Amino acid sequence: MQSVTVEGYLAADPSILTAQGSGKKRASFRLLETARFRRGDGQPGERTTGFNCVCFNEAAAEGYIAPFARKGSRVVVTGHVENDTWTGQDGLVHYDLRLVVEQLRIKSRREPAEPAEEAERAETEQDLDDEIPF
DSSP: OOOEEEEEEESSOOEEEEOTTTOOEEEEEEEEEEEEEEOTTSOEEEEEEEEEEEEOOHHHIIIIIHHHOOTTOEEEEEEEEEEEEEEOTTSOEEEEEEEEEEEEEESOOOOOOOHHHHHHHHHHHHHHHHTOOO
């Protein structure tokens, strides 16, 4: 089996789904990777590729992905590629590739601070500076 490593950004918040038969939870998300390059005429270009990812590790889905992964988070995913087939409501069989996650690392977990929180933090820091006797 071949292993694939992709670094990119989450296109949306991950979905935590429950399997109907076993009740086990899994995480499903879309990962976007952008490659930048120079065209033959010297002009810059870029190409974005989307990967449908699924993580069947229940502990990772509930304990790591659900609380920390958000839209725009930069992540590194290692896994293997599988064919995915399903029959749509129209009766047609659809085919897709998906990346089955074996390892996931979130590179940026901090959410940007709200402006009110930032102002409150600055005010608190200023108050502390005023109380220093020297």
